[in-house]
Amino acid sequence: MRPLLSLVSGAWGRRIVIGLPFLWLALFFLLPFLVTLKIAFSPSINGIPPIGPILGLTDDGALRITLHIENWSYLFQDPSYVIAYGRSLLTAAITTVLCLVIGYPMAYRIARASPRMRPLLLILVIMPFWTSFLIRVYAWIGILKDNGLINNFLLWTRIIHQPLQMMNTQFAVHLVMTYAYLPFMLLPLYTTLEKLDLSLLEAASDLGGRPIISFLTVTLPLSLPGIVAGSLLVFIPAVGEFIIPTLVGSPGHQMIASVVFDEFFSNRDWPTASAVATAVVLLLLVPILALVWLRQRNDAKLIASS
Amino acid sequence: MQFTPTDGANALHPPHIRIEGVSKRFGGFTAVRDIDLTIGRGELFALLGGSGCGKTTLLRMLAGFADPSTGRIHIGDRDVTHLPPYERPVNMMFQSYALFPHMTVAANIAFGLKREGLPKPEIARRVEEALALVKLDGLGGRKPAQLSGGQRQRVALARAVVKRPEVLLLDEPMSALDKKLREHTQFELMAIQRQLGITFVMVTHDQEEAMAMATRIAVMDGGRIMQVGSPRDIYETPRSLFVADFIGSVNMLEGQVVETQGAEAAMDCPALGRRIVFAAGRNLALGETVALALRPERITIGQAASGANHVHGQIQALAYHGGASVFRVLLPTGTLLQVTRPNLVEGSGSTLAIGDAVTLSWSPQATTVIET
Amino acid sequence: MTPVLSWRLLTAMLIAGLAFLYAPIIILVIYSFNASPMVTIWTGVSAKWYGVLAHDQEILRAARVSIEIALISATGSTIIGTLAGYALSRFRRFRGRSFFMGLVMAPLVMPEIVSGIALLLMFVGSEQLFGWPHGRGIVTICAAHITFCSAYVAIVIQSRLAGFDTSLEEAALDLGAMPMTVFGLVTLPLILPGIVSAWLLAFSLSIDDVIVSEFTSGPGSTTLPLVIFSRVHLGVSPEVNALATIIIAIVLTATALLTFARLKRRAEG
16 A cells, blocks of 8 residues: 555655654754763863863874763762662562552453443543642642641541651652552553453353453453553653652652752762763663563554554 | 456447556565456446455555556546546545545535535535435435444445546445345445446455346456456356356366267266266367366256266255255265255255255256366 | 452442542642641631732742743644654654654653753753853753653554544545645544644643753743742642642643543534
8 A cells, every 4th residue: 555645745745744753853852862971971070061071182183082981880889879779670660569459450440340431430540640740749748747637637546646757758659659650550451451352251251260260361461461561651750750759758768860860950960960860771771672662563563454 | 367358348338447467566465466357338347356366456556546566557548547546537435434524424425526626506416416316315414423334335325426437436335234234235236326327346255246236247366367257157157166166156076088079078077986978168188187167056956867967965964045955965975065956835945854865966068167 | 250359349449549549639629728827737718828829929920931831842742743643653664764763752761850961961062062042941941841742742643543544535535635635624633632632731741840841941931840849848838739729620620621522522423
C-alpha cells in the first residue's frame, strides 16, 4: 500500500511533518543532553558559569582535549553518592511492588465490572492524576505530621500518648510515592486485563483448573505485559523522584535527585551535578530500554497488521 | 493458461476495462503477476479467490490506491494507470463500508457530489434519488452509527453510485451481512446494476456469491488468473484441478487412456478399480494419463445400475441439507466418492442410511477432462 | 467466573483503593474551610483563607505567569506532538524512523531532574556563545515545557490514529477529494477529540510542573507550583489549602464537563 498517497501531499509536506518535531527535539532534548555529557567531563571552577574548558591549546598550538574524570571518580569514592543511588533504587522498587499489590485487584475488579460502570470507575481512577501532583503530595503533610490528622485522632482516642513520628521518615516516602504513582500502574494493568478473553478462563476452569490454578496459568501470564509496562512506568520516574522525598522524607535520607539538586544549587558544582545526573540515566538505561522495546514491539505489531 | 485480451468482449458487452500485463510487487513479494484481462461494459464481473490471491490488490489498482509495478490499465479510451483515485471515473464500495462517522447519511452521500462543485439543489435532488434507489428514503438525517448493518451497506452503495461512475468496484460487498440478508441483497444489487448499467467489478472469496451474481468470473490464485469464464463455463468445464476444486465439490478420477472411439474414450481408473467411459472433448493419445472431474450431483445413487459407468460401495456418512442430501460412499478400493441427491419428494431424504450397500452410476458426459 | 479472591473481597479492595486515592484530597478541601491558622486544629467553618488568597499578590502574579506559560506550551506541544504522532503512525517507512521514534518518546522516560539540568546547561552555554536566550524566563520555560509535553501529545495522537480505519481516507480520495481536502474534511475532524484531549493533557502537565520550571525559570517568571513548593517547604498553610481547593474544583469541573460531552457524543453515535 502506498502510504495513503502521502496525504500531506508531496515530499515537502512529508519533510515538514517529520522535520519540525525532529528539529525541535534535537535542539531542546538531544543537544542539552550532549551539553550535559560534555560538562560532566569539565573541570569545576570558581566563576560564572562555574565550568572550565575541556578544549584548549597546548604550548605548541595543538588542540588539546582534557576529559576530567574526577567528577566521575567522586561518584564511587564518596559513599554518600553510592548510598543515595542504592536508596533511590530500593525506594523505587518498594513503590513498584506496593503499587502492583494494591493496583492489581483494583484493575481486575474494574475490568470485570459491567460495561456501564467501567468508564465511570476508570475516570475515578484517572481524575486524581489530573489533579496537581504537588497538591496531592502536600495533602499528606497535614495527615502525617506530628499534630496532623492521624496523630490527633490517635491521641484523642488515647490509643497513643505521644505523637507517632511519621513525617520525615522512609515510611512517609513509600506511602506517598505509592499514592502518587498508583494510576501509572492501574492503567496498563486495566488495559491488558480488560482485553483478556474471559472464555479462556472458562476453558481453564472447564478443563478442571481450580480458580488459583486458572489464575496462575492463564490470567497472570496473559496480563504480564500490563504488569511489566505498569512496573516500568512506576519504577523509572520513581528513581528520579525529587518532590516527595523533599517534602515528606528525612533530610538525612536523600534520594539521588536531591543530591543532584544540592550539588547544582547549594554547592554550585555543575560538573559533578552533571556527572551524577548522567549516572542516573545510565542507571535507568536497562528499564528505559525495556520500555522502549515494549513500545517498538507494539509498533512492529501495528506495522505487521496493516 | 492463455487468454486473448478480448476474451470477454462480445456484442453484448463491448470492452470497457483493459488490464494489460499488470503486476504488483511489494518489496520482494509479488501480489499480482502479469495479468491480462478485459472486462466488458455493463458486466458484473467477479474476481474470485482465497485470501492472498491478489484479487484485492488488483481491485485497489483499478481504484488507484496502488500503483502497478508494470503494465497498463485503460478504462474506456483513457489510460488511468497512474491517475490518482480522485481523478478516476471509478468509485468503490469498501468492505468496511468506510462511512464517515462524523457525517449524516445525506452528507456521506453528498460528499462526492460536493467535490464536483455541483449546485446545492442538484446535490440535494441526487442525494434523494440515491436514497430512494437503495430504499432508505427519510433516513438521510441519521448518523451511520444509528443504522443497521444492512442499512449501512446500502448507504455505502448509494454513496458510490451517486457520482454516476463508469465503473463501480465492490470489495467483498456481502461479507459483513448475515446469510439470510446476503441472499436478498444479492438479488437487489443485481437489479440495481441492471437499472444503472454501470460496470461492476466485485471481489469475493465466496464462490456461491460469485456464481449467483456475476456475468463472468476470474478465478485467481497466487497472483495469477487461473480461469476466466461465465459461471457455467467455470463450473462445468474447469480447466484445472485448482478451479475444479475451488468451485463447488468435486470427485477427482485419474487414469490411463486405453481406448478412444470418436468423442468418447475409456480409461483404467485404479481408484475405482475398473474401466470407465468418458467424453473426451479433445483428441487423446493411448496411454496418456488424464484426470476427470466428476461433480457429486452428476452421480445417481441407488440400488440398481443406471448409467454407462457404475461402481458399488457402502454409505459411510450422510448429511441431510433439506433440499438435498450429501453421501460419502466408500468403495472396496478404499476410495471415498461424494454424491449429492436432490430430495425431490417428501421422505426421500430418509430412504438411505449409513451402512447401506449402494450402486453409483454416471454417464460419460457427466465427467470433464482436466488439464494437469 | 470465580476469581481467586471472592468477588466481594475484590469489590472491597477496589473501594478501599479509591478511598486511598481520594481521602487526602477530600481532607484537604475540608480543612481549607477551617477558621484556624493552625491547619489541623478545627475551630470553625470559615472562608477567610480564600479572602487572604485573593489579596496575595505573589500568588496572583504566579498564577497569571503559569496560565500564560501553560497556554503557550499546550498549543506549541500540540502542534509539534501532533506532527510527530502523525509521522509515526502514517509514515511507516523512512530513514531514521527508529531514531525519530526514540527521540519523540525519550522525554517521557527521562527523569525530570536530568531534563531540567540539561536544559539549563544548554541555555547557559547558548547565552555565552550566541547571546540567546538572554537570561531565563517565560521563553525558556515554554521551550522546556513544549519539549516534554509534545512526547505525551505524540502518544495520544498516535494511538488515536492507530484505531482509525484508513479506508475512510481512501473513501474520501475515491469520492474525488484532493489529499489536503481529505485531511481537512475527514482526518482532522476524526482526530479532533484526540487533539483536544492532548492539548488539555499538555496544559495540565505544564501548569503542574515544578522541577523543569525550577531550572529554567528566572527572576520574574516564578510559576505557581514554584511558589506553592517553596511555601509548602516551610510548612502547611491554610492559604495553600484554599488554593489547592480552587485547583481541585477547576479540575473536577473540567473533567466532569469533558466526560459529559464524551458520553453525549457517544450517545449520538
